[in-house]
Amino acid sequence: xxxxxxxxxxxxxxxxxxxxxxxxxxxxxxxxxxxxxxxxxxxxxxxxxxxxxxxxxxxxxxxxxxxxxxxxxxxxxxxxxxxxxxxxxxxxxxxxxxxxxxxxxxxxxxxxxxxxxxxxxxxxxxxxxxxxxxxxxxxxxxxxxxxxxxxxxxxxxxxxxxxxxxxxxxxxxxxxxxxxxxxxxxxxxxxxxxxxxxxxxxxxxxxxxxxxxxxxxxxxxxxxxxxxxxxxxxxxxxxxxxxxxxxxxxxxxxxxxxxxxxxxxxxxxxxxxxxxxxxxxxxxxxxxxxxxxxxxxxxxxxxxxxxxxxxxxxxxxxxxxxxxxxxxxxxxxxxxxxxxxxxxxxxxxxxxxxxxxxxxxxxxxxxxxxxxxxxxxxxxxxxxxxxxxxxxxxxxxxxxxxxxxxxxxxxxxxxxxxxxxxxxxxxxxxxxx
Amino acid sequence: xxxxxxxxxxxxxxxxxxxxxxxxxxxxxxxxxxxxxxxxxxxxxxxxxxxxxxxxxxxxxxxxxxxxxxxxxxxxxxxxxxxxxxxxxxxxxxxxxxxxxxxxxxxxxxxxxxxxxxxxxxxxxxxxxxxxxxxxxxxxxxxxxxxxxxxxxxxxxxxxxxxxxxxxxxxxxxxxxxxxxxxxxxxxxxxxxxxxxxxxxxxxxxxxxxxxxxxxxxxxxxxxxxxxxxxxxxxxxxxxxxxxxxxxxxxxxxxxxxxxxxxxxxxxxxxxxxxxxxxxxxxxxxxxxxxxxxxxxxxxxxxxxxxxxxxxxxxxxxxxxx
Numbered sequence: 161x162x163x164x165x166x167x168x169x170x171x172x173x174x175x176x177x178x179x180x181x182x183x184x185x186x187x188x189x190x191x192x193x194x195x196x197x198x199x200x201x202x203x204x205x206x207x208x209x210x211x212x213x214x215x216x217x218x219x220x221x222x223x224x225x226x227x228x229x230x231x232x233x234x235x236x237x238x239x240x241x242x243x244x245x246x247x248x249x250x251x252x253x254x255x256x257x258x259x260x261x262x263x264x265x266x267x268x269x270x271x272x273x274x275x276x277x278x279x280x281x282x283x284x285x286x287x288x289x290x291x292x293x294x295x296x297x298x299x300x301x302x303x304x305x306x307x308x309x310x311x312x313x314x315x316x317x318x319x320x321x322x323x324x325x326x327x328x329x330x331x332x333x334x335x336x337x338x339x340x341x342x343x344x345x346x347x348x349x350x351x352x353x354x355x356x357x358x359x360x361x362x363x364x365x366x367x368x369x370x371x372x373x374x375x376x377x378x379x380x381x382x383x384x385x386x387x388x389x390x391x392x393x394x395x396x397x398x399x400x401x402x403x404x405x406x407x408x409x410x411x412x413x414x415x416x417x418x419x420x421x422x423x424x425x426x427x428x429x430x431x432x433x434x435x436x437x438x439x440x441x442x443x444x445x446x447x448x449x450x451x452x453x454x455x456x457x458x459x460x461x462x463x464x465x466x467x468x469x470x471x472x473x474x475x476x477x478x479x480x481x482x483x484x485x486x487x488x489x490x491x492x493x494x495x496x497x498x499x500x501x502x503x504x505x506x507x508x509x510x511x512x513x514x515x516x517x518x519x520x521x522x523x524x525x526x527x528x529x530x531x532x533x534x535x536x537x538x539x540x541x542x543x544x545x546x547x548x549x550x551x552x553x554x555x556x557x558x559x560x561x562x563x564x565x566x567x568x569x570x571x572x573x574x575x576x577x578x579x580x581x582x583x584x585x586x587x588x589x590x591x592x593x
Numbered sequence: 594x595x596x597x598x599x600x601x602x603x604x605x606x607x608x609x610x611x612x613x614x615x616x617x618x619x620x621x622x623x624x625x626x627x628x629x630x631x632x633x634x635x636x637x638x639x640x641x642x643x644x645x646x647x648x649x650x651x652x653x654x655x656x657x658x659x660x661x662x663x664x665x666x667x668x669x670x671x672x673x674x675x676x677x678x679x680x681x682x683x684x685x686x687x688x689x690x691x692x693x694x695x696x697x698x699x700x701x702x703x704x705x706x707x708x709x710x711x712x713x714x715x716x717x718x719x720x721x722x723x724x725x726x727x728x729x730x731x732x733x734x735x736x737x738x739x740x741x742x743x744x745x746x747x748x749x750x751x752x753x754x755x756x757x758x759x760x761x762x763x764x765x766x767x768x769x770x771x772x773x774x775x776x777x778x779x780x781x782x783x784x785x786x787x788x789x790x791x792x793x794x795x796x797x798x799x800x801x802x803x804x805x806x807x808x809x810x811x812x813x814x815x816x817x818x819x820x821x822x823x824x825x826x827x828x829x830x831x832x833x834x835x836x837x838x839x840x841x842x843x844x845x846x847x848x849x850x851x852x853x854x855x856x857x858x859x860x861x862x863x864x865x866x867x868x869x870x871x872x873x874x875x876x877x878x879x880x881x882x883x884x885x886x887x888x889x890x891x892x893x894x895x896x897x898x899x900x901x902x903x904x905x906x907x908x909x910x911x912x913x914x915x
Contacts, residue, residue, distance in 0.1 A: 238855065242877040245662070267662050267880070416765075421854040422742050423749070432748070553662075557879050560858065567861035571768040574862070589680075590879070 201483050202228045203490055204255030206247075208240035209233075210444065211259060211311065211473075212506030213494060220493055227486060230255075237261055247478070248274050254478040256487035257494075260308055261473050265298060267553045269307060276477040278306040281488035289497055293548030294512040298474050308474030309495040312509035313546070314439035315539035316373060316463040319446060321361075322531070323457050324434040328357035334533060338462040344374055344404050347464040351413040354434060362415035365424060365433045367405050367570055368563045370414075373437045374401040376549055377465040383559070383587070384552030390591050392558055393584045402562070406576040409569055416570045425449050428458075437463060439471060440510035440539045447529045460533045466545050472512065510539045517543060554591050561586035649893075656886035666883075673887035683888065685863050686871040687895070689774070693849070693867065694842035694899075696778035697785075702834060705786050709793035710819055723794070726787035737780065738851040745776045745852070767853065773865040780848040785841070789834045796830035797823060828908075835907045836900050843896040844869050868892050 207213070217229040232255065234240040241264050247254035248268075260268065268274065283306050287295055294310035318341070322332040330353065331337055341347040351363040364370055375382055378397025385391050392398055408414065415433040417424040427433050428449035438446065438460060446458055475495055477487040493499055500511035501521050508527075511517050517540045525536035565583035568574040574582065656673055659666035677683050712723055729737075744751050745766040753763045766772045800823065808818045824831070846869040853859055857874045859866025866874075872892060876885025 245877070245880060249664075271662065271664065416747075418854055418856070422739070423746055560878075564858060564861045564863075571765055571861055573768055 200226055200228055201486055202230055203257065203483060203487055205229060205231045205257040205259075205490070206240075206244070206255050207231060207233045207259040208237045208261070209235065209441075210507040210509075212503040212509055213499075215506065216494055216499055216502050220490060224486075224489075227490075229490070248480075251480050254480055256477060256481040256483055257491055258476055258478055259311070259473050260476050262297070262471055262551070263556050265308065265474055266551045266555060269298070269300065270553050272300050272305045272307050274479055275307045276479055276481065276484045276488060277304075278309060278477070278488055278491070279304070281485060281492075283309065283488070283492065286492060286496070289495070289513045289515060291512050291514060291543070291546070293546065294472070296548065298476075308476035309491055310512035311473045311475055311495055311500065312441065312503065313512045313543050314441065314471035315510045315543040315546075317438050317440070317460040317535070317538050317542065318435055318463045319438040319442070319458055319460045319530075320435045321431050321433075321457055322459050324359050324361050324431055325354075327359045328354045328434070330354060330357075332459070334459050334461040334531075334538075337459070341464040344464045348404070348408055348411065348413070351408060352411055355412055359434070361431055362433045363413035363435060364408070365415050365417050365427060365436045366419055367409050367414045367416075367566045369419060369437050370408060371401055371405040371563070371566055372559075373463065374404055374465065379549075380547055381550050382552075383555055383562075384550070386550055388552050388554075390554075390558070390587065392562070392587050398562075402566075402580060405566060406569060409566075410576075414570055429454060431457070440504075440508050440535070441471070443508045443527060443530065443535065455529050456531050458529070459531045460527070460535060460538060462538060463542060508535070510543060512543075514544075557590040558587040561590060652886045652889050655882055656884075656890050658883050660881075660883040660886075662880040669883070673884050674891070676884065677887050677891060682863060682866075683868070683871060683891075686859075686866050686868045689770075689849075689859070689863075689865055690843060690845060690867045690869075692770075692774055693777055693781070693845055693865070694839070696774055697781035697845075698835075698838045698842050700778075701782045701786050702789055702831075702838065704782070705789035705834070706793055706824075708786065708790040709797055710823065712790065712794050713797045723791075726790050728787070729784045730788050732784075734847060734851070737784065741776070741780050741852065742854070767860050767864065770864045773849075773852065773860060777845075777849045777852050777865055780852065781845070784848070785838075789838070792830050792834055793827055796827035800826045832904055832907050835903045839900045839903045840896055843892060843899055846870055846873070868895070 205213070205217075211233075213231065217231065221227060221229060234243065240259075241261070244254065244258060244260075244264065247258075286309070290310050291313070294313060298308040298310070299306050318338075320337060325332045325337065330350065331340070340350045354363045375398065378395075378401055381391065381395060382398060383390065383392045383395070415427065417427060417433070423432075426449075428436075428446050429451055431454075436442075436446075443460065450458060475491045477484055477491060481487050494503075495513075497511070497513045497515040497519065500509075500513050500516040501519055503509045504511055504516070504522055504525070511522060516522055517536075523536040523540055525534070526532045527535045562583045565574065565579040565586070568582075569576055569579045657668060657670060659669045659672070708726060712719065712726070716722070743749075745753075747753065747763060747765045747767075750766070752766075757763065764772050766776045804822050804826070805818055808822050813821065845867045849859055849865045849867055850857060850870060852865065857866075857870050857878055859870050868888065869892065872885050872888040875881045875888060
């Protein structure tokens with residue numbers, strides 16, 4: 161109950177009001193980017209999840225003898241984001257390079273002064289190293305300030321269990337599987353065939369993931385137009401993605417699992433669901449969760465519809481950095497085509513640089529765990545088909561409202577119409593403060 | 594400090610004016626007598642001012658401003674509070690908090706009382722039992738999350754497995770208010786019953802034995818002894834645990850968060866979101882610091898009210914005309 165009497169919970173409580181507001185007041189974080197007496201500079205890099213930069217740091221240190229790099233990684237994005245907020249607001253603690261996930265970047269674009277303008281550090285010269293839309297996501301509307309440079313994109317594939325497909329009498333070869341679902345309606349039809357076979361497994365893990373994929377293929381806006389007006393109820397793309405997802409729930413295809421929950425994690429090993437939409441970075445997670453004994457049971461095919469993106473990150477230099485020039489150089493190095501190729505090799509983070517995508521090291525890449533699937537080609541096609549989607553600063557809170565409503569439909573607590581009405585009402589309330 | 598501490602020798606003869614070393618000594622002695630106690634207790638108050646009082650005041654100040662990710666948006670008066678009063682999600686969270694408080698605290702304290710009474714008797718392997726009731730407190734939170742995640746899993750959970758044996762359909766514990774409250778309350782009860790039992794036990798051991806002997810001579814049975822001797826005599830401990838549980842209950846955060854696998858909105862329809870979770874959601878997920886601070890202050894006020902009410906009620910309990 162009370163966090164007052166549980167020392168073990170101090171970490172959680174630390175995120176509570178008192179400590180956090182202290183941080184806001186300017187007492188938070190430690191400033192670690194000090195220069196030492198012998199002229200060595202230490203650059204602190206703050207990341208979340210897995211960026212796969214360890215080898216790159218060594219290379220950079222070798223070519224810059226006066227620079228040492230210290231990475232501070234936080235495993236979960238949900239834990240990283242509030243901390244990042246505190247560092248930025250407090251004006252200290254953010255170090256010299258921070259990783260920004262797409263969702264937080266769109267919020268921070270409202271306040272670009274918290275970051276060093278990378279255009280002041282010759283970033284314009286590397287413009288062609290990035291997919292056009294990825295570059296623009298971190299550029300202010302007037303085109304004068306560049307907040308960050310792109311790292312990866314969450315290019316999409318559809319991962320599936322070959323053994324479950326075989327049991328259900330479906331093809332298992334990835335080209336034939338991809339041919340089963342040119343569109344999401346075909347995916348639904350395949351799902352019905354799968355469900356009719358009665359394998360005991362569900363067709364996909366959770367409706368939220370499917371919905372997000374369909375939504376990101378519905379044109380260049382989702383919940384907000386480019387003037388940041390809420391268009392969740394008037395944008396036909398949102399309703400269309402909703403209706404298709406609800407149809408799949410109605411057909412009993414969803415495993416109703418909570419993403420990242422223990423049952424979801426265990427599902428990869430036990431085969432409780434047959435397909436899961438997988439951004440490139442999820443391949444590593446599936447491999448970890450399913451374990452070596454299931455090698456070859458998971459495979460990856462193209463995603464229904466036309467490409468899509470989920471997530472993807474940027475590197476930025478906080479304005480509070482004491483060594484902005486060196487930090488900007490490091491950002492340029494890490495996000496260069498070579499840097500992105502290395503990160504892809506290390507952790508499957510799919511490059512946002514066209515040169516890297518076409519590099520044989522990426523385009524020819526196969527993943528042994530996934531039956532030697534040509535992941536470079538599958539994700540490369542998906543990434544190049546991408547259309548930039550404008551999200552808006554309040555994207556996440558509206559997305560949460562819609563996602564929760566979908567879960568309530570899955571749980572059978574609300575009818576689809578009630579859930580839609582509730583989602584719209586919650587979204588409006590969250591946005592009009 | 595013990596009450597029997599010898600009185601400090603007091604210098605009675607004031608030093609003559611002008612004799613400077615003596616007068617300095619006298620001033621030092623006066624300070625030593627009247628000032629030093631304050632110096633001794635100062636560290637607590639300095640720390641409290643820094644980490645207790647200042648955040649409290651600062652949060653109150655932030656709660657009067659529109660303050661989000663883009664920084665301080667200026668003074669809005671009581672705007673955040675009036676928005677809060679009309680916010681159905683907030684009132685839902687208050688209802689959940691109170692519901693969980695009742696479900697978690699009442700059985701918890703009653704069970705603790707019974708356990709303490711049992712442990713206060715001469716039984717075999719007493720030390721082992723006393724240690725056992727403490728085990729949940731020293732269990733790491735992560736382990737608790739894993740264990741209860743297994744127990745209340747929808748598809749492969751142990752509780753559903755047992756219910757299945759007696760023909761009850763599998764329950765989606767997170768889906769409805771009732772089932773999620775029961776699950777969360779069971780986590781809270783499991784963790785904190787032993788702690789309260791230990792406090793009661795300590796209080797019970799301070800009760801003189803002859804009172805029980807006298808009661809026995811008067812023909813009181815075990816239950817009557819418990820009601821008429823034990824409970825009234827451990828009333829200070831009862832009041833303490835009630836107040837502490839109230840504070841804990843109003844700030845309930847970790848157990849429901851763990852139950853929802855870290856989902857701070859507490860279920861698809863906010864079935865088990867407490868006010869502390871709502872504050873966290875608004876402050877650190879939606880980055881609405883002004884609104885989050887207003888919620889934090891409202892929790893503070895609600896906690897004070899609930900604590901005072903409970904203290905008054907439990908003081909009246911059991912023949913209290915004191």
